[in-house]
Amino acid sequence: MTVTALPISPHPAVDGGLRLEVTNVKPQTDSIVSITLTDPSGKNLPSYVPGSHLVVQYGEEGVNAYSLTGSGNAPSEYTISVLRVEEGTGGSMAMHRLMVGDRVFVSRPRSAFAPASTATHHLLVAAGIGITPILSHARAAADRGTTSSLIYVYRPGAGAHVEEARQLLGPALTECRNRETFQQVLNEQLTTQGVGTHLYVCGPIAFMDSVLDLARDLGWGSARLHSEAFGAAELDDGEPFMVNLVRSGLRLEVPAGTSLLDTLEKAGKSIPNMCRKGICGECILPVLKGTPQHRDLYLTDQEKAENTTMMCCVSRSEDPELELDL
Ligand code: FES
DSSP: OOOOOOOSSOOGGGTTSEEEEEEEEEEOSSSEEEEEEEOTTOOOOOOOOTTOEEEEEETTTEEEEEEBOSOOSSOSOEEEEEEOOTTSSSHHHHHHTOOTTOEEEEOOOBOSSOOOTTOSEEEEEEEGGGHHHHHHHHHHHHHHTOEEEEEEEOOTTOOSSHHHHHHHHGGGEEEEOSHHHHHHHHHHHHHSOOTTEEEEEESOHHHHHHHHHHHHHTTOOGGGEEEEOOOGGGOOOOOOEEEEETTTTEEEEEOTTSOHHHHHHHTTOOOOOSOSSSOSOTTEEEEEESOEEOOOSSSOHHHHHHTSEEETTTOEESSSEEEEOO
């Protein structure tokens, strides 16, 4: 068995985390592989909140976040599934090269897409690789005796974890392979749920926006809506907004397609940063006024709801203007 040369020291984004061994590599589709990681000493791994992700280091410099697919309850192993993105930053390609016996540095699991403890039913909606955190929610709901149903959209031949979803959910799983069927099923399910049902959606940004917009149009309150983006690679350009730096007395425009971090750096501000993907937490900034559009995987749901901090490498503004303590 060949053990690939891997980083010998942890990236700061995974410092204080774990060093785990690859114990299984399983192709799910032509472009998605599942990777199972365990503690080399055989110890159980830290439990996690359903919908959590791991930050995994690749090379000396790179880190990426991947959703865990298990329920999170006393896990003996962590499993992530990785979509190969040829034109990405190289993280997914490096993950696809991992082999059994390799050791990787990972963070402790982080939660940014937690289930609502008060939900009486979980309506889960996944597109493509978005199935990974959704599967975690479905497993956790089954463990806890809460009901869940899943609408899973995938292209023919490109569905990961389909068999597991079928076994787990039985008739509560609806598989959709085209937009028309999906819209029909989604409409029907969104209009027939009780008030205790919470909606969770993961997939491409445009897909999530369309699901959440329809739910809002049909009267779902924001407290019942939960979503998770894949990470910075999937983020769209966003809308332009203005930012006021209160201590510096500067007012800057953040154009669409340019990050707040880039804008601040161009204006001569030195902002600590490492990953520039919303993962490591280095570029956190205090917000004084306005509502950030949180697009990171670092802040918890609670911290995002407080709107007093934001990660300026990926997050933008819901309002035309933001005021920062800078
Ligand atoms: S630089 Fe890592 S979260 Fe912004």
